[in-house]
Amino acid sequence: MVALFKNLGIGGDSSGKVDGESKKPVPKRGKYSVAPGYSQLDWARKVSSGENLSTVDRPMKVSKDELKKHCTEEDCWISIKGKVYNVTPYLNYHPAGVKKIINNSGIDATQVFMMNHAWVNEEAILKNCFIGYLT
């Protein structure tokens, strides 16, 4: 199980090690807690089911203007490292809450994402939510 979380970049620091293995101090956790049934393990199960959560059949090119249109709790797209994801189904699973993502949706959120958790493997976590490439 630890290995599963490690692959997703959860519960560790930038060294890639999980809590307890690292010599660096573990950052203080925030106050937010997700609802029962919305843990990262629950999300990992959903991802491994292979369900397409992206709303598109094949990857598309996404303009900045198109990206901007998707910034609500019901329809939320985020761009990280040139890729665009439909994060609507992930919102309630985010360990720091829905708002942190909504506030950075519809834009290129690479910088803020990396500032908060460079170690998190968004490509793995959001692989079923992949919409396409930001143009």
Ligand code: HEM
């Ligand atoms: C861009 C806007 C985002 C901001 C501002 C943000 C902020 C944060 C913050 C502050 C935490 C720490 C929570 C705590 O310690 O209790 C956190 C945790 C986390 N976030 Fe985000 N986040 C963002 C987007 C995302 C996205 C798109 C994903 C999905 C890949 C994600 C996945 C995670 C995960 C897995 C953790 C737990 C990390 C760990 O336990 O090491 N976040 N986020």
